[in-house]
Amino acid sequence: MPRELNQKQVEEIHNLLLESKKNIESTLNTISDSHNDLSNMDLNDDGDFAAASRDYNNDIHIKKQQVEELALIDHALSKIEKGTYTGLCEMCDSEIGMKRLRVKPYAKYCIDCRSYIDKK
Numbered sequence: 477m478p479r480e481l482n483q484k485q486v487e488e489i490h491n492l493l494l495e496s497k498k499n500i501e502s503t504l505n506t507i508s509d510s511h512n513d514l515s516n517m518d519l520n521d522d523g524d525f526a527a528a529s530r531d532y533n534n535d536i537h538i539k540k541q542q543v544e545e546l547a548l549i550d551h552a553l554s555k556i557e558k559g560t561y562t563g564l565c566e567m568c569d570s571e572i573g574m575k576r577l578r579v580k581p582y583a584k585y586c587i588d589c590r591s592y593i594d595k596k
């Protein structure tokens with residue numbers, strides 16, 4: 477039988493989730509600030525513009541990732557609030573494991589399921 481996380485472990489994950497959430501929110505704020513700079517910037521030569529739009533595209537990519545991560549964090553946080561957070565894989569119910577959760581506190585799946593989904 478897979479073991480669900482105890483209260484102390486859930487608390488640890490909860491703190492990690494809140495911390496990541498704060499980091500992501502500040503990253504997202506920085507990104508939107510720099511986009512305001514971009515539109516205010518005086519781009520009078522093509523080289524500047526290419527560099528600026530490359531940064532911009534890169535930011536969009538990071539932003540998309542961060543927004544997705546934030547959604548997963550909120551998902552995990554709402555499970556903790558409802559008391560339904562177990563630290564078990566949402567697909568196969570096996571333990572995700574504290575080691576993995578410390579790196580990715582918002583993980584919904586164990587490594588096996590994750591790599592199965594990634595392959596699809």
Ligand SMILES: [Zn+2]
Binds near residue numbers: 568585586587588589
């Ligand atoms: Zn699994």
